[in-house]
Amino acid sequence: MMRDTAQTTGSFVDVRSLVFWVGGALAVYGAIHIYPTVISATQQAPQAAFVSAILWAAYGLVFALIVYRMELFERRSALTSLGAFLWGAVIVAGIGVIASPAMSDIVGGVIGTDSEWIPAIAAPLSEEPLKMLGVVALAFIPGARIRTPLDGLYFGLLVGLGFEVTESFLFATQAGISMGGMVGPVVASFVLRGVVGGLWNHPTFTAITGAGVGYFFSGVGSALKRWAILTGSLLAAMFFHGLFDSPLLEADGNVLVSTVVKGLPVFVFVLVMFRIARKRERAIFVSAVDRDIPSDLVTPEERDTLLTKKGRRHAARAVRKASGFAAGHAAKRLQRRQIELVSSIVDTAAGSDEVAMASNEVREARQALETVVASR
DSSP states (O other), X not given: OOOOSOOBOOOSOOTTOHHHHHXXXXXXXXXXXXXXXXXXXXXXXXXXXXXXXXXXXXXXXXXXXXXXXXXXXXXXXHHHXXXXXXXIIIIIHHHHHHHHHHHHXXXXXXXXXXXXXXXXXXXXXXXXXXXHHHHHHHHXXXXXXXXXXXXXXXXXXXXXXXXXXXXXXXHXXXXXXXXXXXSHHHHHHHIXXXXXXXXXXXXXXXXXXXXXXXXXXXXXXXXXXXXXXXXXXXXXXXXXXXHHHXXXXXXXXXXXHXXXXXXXHHHHHHHHHHHHHHXXXXXHHHHHHHHHOOTTTSOHHHHHHHTSHHHHHHHHXXXXXXXXXXXXXXXXXXXXXXXXXXXXXXXXXXXXXXXXXXXXXXXXXXXXXXXXXXXX
């Protein structure tokens, strides 16, 4: 029997994994420490906190859905995606309540407590390693299946998004508190941090380290190269974070301009990383098809079509126009089964039971398409 749902990767929930239980303990620890801060802010300005919560919850949901739709070949587990988000929203935010002030004291002791550079140095040093550890933790759980730089980049975006939502909720609420509980500052903070700075804030910082983690665990290249890229990705994220928080370009008081000028480089950097990672995903896909899949399951023309979402849509649309809606739906189903077959080969190996099952499902899907077309 054929399955109608798109393939998803495994879940990070693995009771046999020590990393899973450590993550759970850290989540409890983070929640315990962030809870008083959230409650205090809410009690001081209930209306401002309510508006801030609505705005940032909506922001997180929309952003997460966009990221979730970024998959190129297989749909990543929604549960694992939620776990990545919660790592940033609860664990990093909770530990950050303690780590950030402590790091600020350390940095202040080195460069002077009156220096305006303290936040730009302390925040990256405390926050970026904590966020990166979320992707590392997932990589140690087989069910999360972080195998490529694109996998790491994806989960890095979600870890950073989780932290961004919690931190920005508190920032916006505090802005309202400072103005007597007014809602206006909350909205202004949301526009600046979410609308203007959303493309180059915590999600993009952690996407950089996430891609480095994904490359490290991909097994490609020498150990020295993988360690160098992992370390370099963390240093790059810390640099961009520090630049974004720095007092540079703020002398004239134009926060909007300084935010864009300082944030645009990290957005471009992540965009380039994303394109490179996607190119690598396509190369893995082509290699698996050409090496292990016979042409009766995936023809050369179908292989090229499957490489892009646009190509899949056009191919299915062409079938629908020629043979009707049912045929178009059957063509999409065949595409999903072919992608699942390639993914099963990449995850296991040619000849495994999973590959054999996926191969049969491709044959069934092709037969179903031919039957619908012939009935026209």
